[in-house]
Amino acid sequence: MDVLTQKNGDGIVITLHKPSGEGKKTVIVLCHGFCGIREILLPAFAEAFAGAGFAAITFDYRGFGDSDGERGRLIPAMQIADILSVVRWAQQQPELDAQRIGLWGTSFGGCHVFGAAAEVPEIKCIVSQLAFADGEAIVSGQMNEQEKNAFIATLDKMAEKQRNSGKEMMVSVNRVLSDAESKAFFEENRALYPKMDIKIPFLTVRETLQYKPALFAAQVTCPSLVVIAENDTVNPPEQGRALFAAIGAQEKKLYEQADARHYDIYTGAHFQQVIRVQTEWFKKYL
Template sequence: MTTRLPFVRHDVSFPSGDSSCAGWLYLPSGVASPPVVILGHGLGATRDMRLDAFAERFAQAGIAALAFTYRHFGDSGGHPRQLLSIKRQLTDWDSALDWVKARRDVDRSRIAVWGSSFGGGHAITVASRHPELCAAVAQCPFTDGLASALALGPVASLRMTPVLARDLAARIRGKAPVMVPIAASPGSPALMNAADALPGYQALVPKGKTFRNEVAARVIPTIAAYRPGRAAKKVVMPILFCVSDTDSVTPPAQTLRYARTAPHGEVKRYAAGHFDFYTGETFEALARDQVEFLTRHLAPLPASSAS
């Protein structure tokens, strides 16, 4: 059995755009200048919704990890709250990379990105724009807005039109955003209404914490138009696609088609749902596969060799 290294978690923040992102930096103990992986979450989720579990496994393998929360959510800055902007979130990723590259306690030449769900789509986009990265992981990634919209269903999509119109009007008038649920029961208007979406989100919330299940409705047309899977063909470093065979949110067939276009893409498939990826036996399988992939491409030194 592989020895798991101890680690130290630091509360950190870094500037991004007009505000800042809050994060946790995990540093493996006894490893000088470890490689580092940056982790970002999905739609409206914050880093305490199981990003910490993955970051801990990476740190135990000798890989430093920065798990951060996007602006406008959780304890990160940014106003108005619950604003989901693809452009701003991609800026947050770039800002995280800049912050990591300025640090002296990690190896700035060995950096990877890791994203899950909507963040998995971002990881593909970021990797395509940063050829200096050593590796990328896209977990149950959102790769095609049109495919996800079709999975949502036309009736539910149409039912969000009035709230979208009200939010766009509020934006023009400088008023507070009009919100739409992130996850809801089947048939209800929301960004996700698959049967496992709402209970899946709720299962990720730590005990004693709350989760704001809403975002500004103005994001709806930009999500539908976002197709980060198209950038896979431009990802020059090794990228691991972890795909749910029964994914109800990010249709796996389209993701697999995009994955095949990545020059150095690797695919792992799991007989588990989108929200099963974060807990239980499926999480354990994912963590093992991702640690193996990142170790292979980042080559962390064992603590005894780094001391």
Template structure:
């Protein structure tokens, strides 16, 4: 396989991406991929992309604006509308390339990105198939999974940040992950160790474990699971049970409403699915789904 460093425009900024191309002369179906809450492509998405490419599929793995190697100021600004725009731009870029088969296009998202692919597929009927891994589907359910005192502290910081943004001030930030009781977006017992294990060792010391706090005012109003009945293509839901970030019961309820949904449940936590035995099981199922729904010939 080959891995190319590429860029594509999104709303006046450049998003960076890896383009994986499998062996062979014929353009292959392409899987467009992105991460979850504050994640970048270096956080184990390369492991999934390599397996898909070995199976014969091209992959476009991108960083959202404001994160990783992509442009966008201020840094670490997590905005639902902007990220959905980035998905739209990534799909358009993949469809225009001659070295992949953009007419057979799969979107793959994990965690918060797992919610984005559901929203995107419901609004874009050119998508051939969807893989939604441990997806965020319901802002209310995920917010109620956070201890009340933590939620109050995060919301207070978010309101300060939003007010400052209106006045042109620098962002007020909040931690992405922390220990139980910390003022963080994710503070479940498995969150800090599970999330940070995905950061490559070479960047662990400099990884920005924070985002602009105003995002907490958006998350409670985002319900990608509500759009599952409108998705007309096949969808594979890879659901963790138990899941401390995207509550399992709520995810299952939304997944069952997808007309062509296929559900796989795994006895692992939200952050376990990227490594070890859990990774091997889920990537095997995802490749099987790709071969059935988007065959190579």
């Protein structure tokens, strides 16, 4: 397997994991989750896909990791545009098959892949793991109606202030996370990976609240696999089921990993089981 890293024309740093052998390679573009960088969590999946004969691409969204862009600016529409930029890059590589490109996304990226595929019908198939259908339910699902309305009003005022003054509150990633799993994950990894130790706009919460991936899923017609974890407290499995139900494609499948939490999927026995299911899906439809 060859590993090549370069920056595309939009300032996005891309790592290509290319299997050995002759001929154009089928492509899987791997799309990271919330504030993720390509050095963590994704390499195991990329290496497994490359070992199965696929060219696997990982990348950093603009504003994160090694890519250009304003640090920490997280807007779903911009990240979907980044995915499409990487797809265009892949289509221009002579050693890659421009007609056989699939998308794989995890967590936030598992939402984004539907927005990308809805815009680019050439995408052959999708794997979405640990994603959600409705950002409002993720952000304010534990609030009562009064708390929710007050919270949204506060975010709206902050957005208006940002528009008028150009200034906004920048906070550590953990300030905008509500679940213990993610807080522990980011606390551990920002020490191991300094590029993750950044500040992001507090209004990222508002971006997430307004994000409705199910609307994109309804527009998708390519074969789509949705993977959920039974004990996920980050993006609860009922959100994954709702996302699956919204998919417009005739060929779709829901796979639930039993006894797994959100971050369990990335390593160990849970990873081995999930990667097998996902590889089979790509081999069938890509």
